[in-house]
Amino acid sequence: MIGRDEVLHVARLARLALAEEEIEPMARELSAVLEHVERIGELDLDGVQPTSHVVASSSKVDVTRALRPDEPRPCLPREVALAQAPAVSDGGFLVPSPQA
Amino acid sequence: MSAEVLALSAAQASAAIGAGELDAGELFSFYRERAEADREAGQEGLNCFTWVAREAPGKAGTRVRETVPHWPDTVRMHESAGSSLAGVPLAVKDLFCTEDAPSQSGSRMLEGYTPPYTASAVARLREAGAPLLAKTNQDEFAMGSSTENSAFGPTLNPWDRTRVPGGSSGGSAAAVAAGLAPWALGTDTGGSIRQPASLCGVVGLKPTYGSVSRYGMIAFASSLDQAGPLTRDVTDAALMLAHMIGRDACDATSLAHPQQIALPSAERLDGVRIGVPAELEPEGSSIEDGVRRCFHRALALAEELGAQVNTDISLPHAPYGLSAYYILAPAEASSNLARFDGVRYGLRAASSSKVEGATDLLDMYTRTRHDGFGREVKRRIMLGTYALSSGYYEAYYGRAQKVRTKIAEDFATAFASVDLIATPTSPGVAFALGEKTADPWSMYLSDYFTVPMSLAGIPAISIPCGLSDEHARAGANGAEANGSGLPVGLQLAGPAFSENKLLDAAHALERAIAFDSTAAHV
Amino acid sequence: MSEPATTPTQPPEGGSPKQKDSYEAVIGLEIHVQLATVTKMFCGCELSFGEPPNTRTCPVCLGLPGSLPVANAHAVHLGLVIGLALGCELAPRSVFHRKNYFYPDLPKGYQISQYDEPLCRGGALGEVRIRRVHLEEDAAKLIHVGSSGRIHGSDASIVDFNRGGTPLAEIVTEPDLRTPEQASEWLKLLRTTLRQLGVSDVNMEEGSLRCDANISLRPACSAELGTKTELKNVNSFRFIERGIRAEIARQERILHAGRQVVQETLHYDPASDRITSLRSKEEAHDYRYFPEPDLLPVAIDQHMLAAARQALSELPSERAARFQRQLALSLETAQLLSFRSELGDYFEAALAAGADPAPPAQALANWVTGELAPRLGGYGREHDDRGGGSAVADEPVDGGVGGDPVNSRVTPAALAALVGMTAAKQVSVGAARQVLDRLIAEGGDPRAIVEAEGLAAMDGGDELAAIVAAAIAANADAAQRVREGNAKAVGPIVGQVMRQTRGRADGTEVARLVNEQLGV
């Protein structure tokens, strides 16, 4: 159902490297799961509203408070912000340049 | 002294501390030593913990350094019910962020990661008096039903060390079952509290979605994730829940629970209508006979307590729940886990390029995520990315959201005629390590009964309802005294915000079932 | 096949002008505006204005595990104000989506934006229709640091998350623009509108207004749209014109060569006037939008609507219409005063100053726009081309009009008094200009300056008649020619009178007296 090329395309979208020997098992396992989940294709769902937020769908709940007042809160000290970074330079997070 | 302390439930220990009969520092040290011994034993023990506190509260190192930009929590509806938590130590699932303690979500990606802030649920329990005892093992990023998908090795079931504790909150469930922690905090996305509670013979409660703040929980599937207690008994679950719930300004999806959580007192079920859905048989599999027998015994007990058991209700879309879940949850996860890119924290893979020194950005991303994520996590990221990708969204994600609507409608219809719905928590008892790792769908099926409630956002509790004698117990830890058999869980679910009703019913049944929750203590 | 995007975009030398004219450009704009909130879109960090890197961050805007966004109510409010000002339909319920892609300036691996249920839809500004206005969060800043020891042998950047999470409103127009000049003019109108609404600094050096242009060509009489390209971050009014012009020229050359324009995202480099393709071909875009599960839909209640309506001030186009209608100003003057709101504000303050005699509105407007503003010099802020800036640089709307009179020494009341005196012929125009120069240099009261300097207009009395007579006597030749019917010969006589009176006399009155005394 899902082939090698599709696996590689999706892996690329997800920024996942796959070793050569990981590709075929991934295709097989994904296909097996997709076969099960595709059962929802059996259902007649015309006109059914999709649920994104089970809370927002509940009429019991006042959702207007979901916004935040525009009031400042303390920021993290820079050394804390950078403390867990794999590579740091000049007060910033060091990365390979995107256009390189 | 130690046997007496170990025998105390969290609520009892809290009361004893309040009455001056027990010293909080001693209680902490007692559990700290037990937890530390298990941690040091690694796979020779149960491997419940990824981190154990070094010092008792009140000493250096447990001070609260609040660097979190927490917005003032103005909307805490009710003062907490019951007594304060009075120093009863708390084990916390690894995926909760805890300042100054590693929070790794069971992943190599976050090995050694120490966040600069504490999750709201943990902070509330700490403020109520429950100090952090340890972080518990889990399936990586909460993806799994066996705790075998942890980068820190599997947790073992204290009832039978050759079997899994369930998952993903397997470390929390096993720690409580083994008496290595008085109680523990877990999270449930599709059954990750209830299923391990069932497999370990403890109580596990998934609250109404939004009742407990998700702020600081390392996300798996945002629209489903919910924190909840894993405890020895129903009273402990109510006590912990009472101190966790409430609106949190840091979580837009959190809400003020309309009811104060009361400690349960019911002993009878007179007038309570319990529905058993017709759709009990999972696709391509079936409930184990031992589980079925325990479940029916529990229903018979409920009737003896005065409940009306109605087997006439139907949840026609529930059999599609697992399918919808395995689209929605991986889709959200694929996005939630995109932040693990090797830039700001966690693992960054060393350059692997054949060209000396050439590291480009794409290589850094893909190698880091290849090396940092385990196999199941990668599988779900792939699945979710596929389901959201161009041309597939409507067929997968869009349809699954509609199935979600239908399942919520099914529950609403059912709750028009019954108060609570009962099912086995899981179709089977604890399975052998490695038994289901080769076939993902067989593993996913252990959440067949728990997933529909997650999709509907309604509360559900699992309580032990007996031992299945279908499987012989091998190499049991301390449980020989209880004879053979493995624990079976009964799941009770109610409408949104019905936690008090659920806890009362569970409490009455718990008394009648009289399961020995200390039988697996090590 | 497409022309390689890296081809320089000089205009084709040999193309026949007729053929060149046979295509019409169709241009739509996408404008990102940083909203003037105190804090970021989804966290409590204060917005950053040049602080050291990574000093304005928190778990939310760093995308730390477990953190959650909570939308800023004031950003929603400002989005509604923009929507109302542009005549949009406001959605009672709008939804945030996740736009998924990987980039180091995007900490969560997705941008929270709006997709198929934006805050506002429809509307128009001037002749350009608005398609939608939605809210989203800004990306962080990538700073190129070149080769680094830490990542040896390769090119490195650092990420500064101070800007990350700044609230943005994205305004998308319908493709109603036809020329680069029109696009630039319309963008100026939008900027003025936004500035006057107070929803954004529209401070272009800070990058708080950024523009992308969608450009396609079609045969002049066709209604069908051609393949469009997206020109990213055209970062000043000058560059938006040049960039669009260059892209139109590039597309024309492709079409004239009988080839197809390829839909792609392009970057315009003003230094080289070249257009380059931004995305590599293999990077097929698939943003995998889905509703943000961490945020509830934004529900607009009556209270929020009322607050947005209240915040809505008069728009430039409305102000211009009012100036024409109520004050009978010419169209040109009314627009000048409205589109540069600081001139309009000064003008209205002067009008309200209660000067006696009162200045006529058109005369006062002419003095503000034609005399005062040009004397104050151009905008001091020239745009700068530093890298990383995708801002639309600040430039005067009209090169000759000059600076903001509020910052000068000339009070609105002083200008009103001066213009009033001029209109009442108490001072001549020439003298009034001298007074204005004094006011600009030193400030003060125009009436006092007129008196101290003896600049009051001379009426047609004896004093002036005597000066005229003396001038006629001193220019006998000229006087004779005037008598012989050469009216133009009056010049030297009038000139002498004006010199002697140092401009106090009214030129028309002097000419009348000369002619009277010469009997013509």
Ligand SMILES: [Zn+2]
């Ligand atoms: Zn922040």
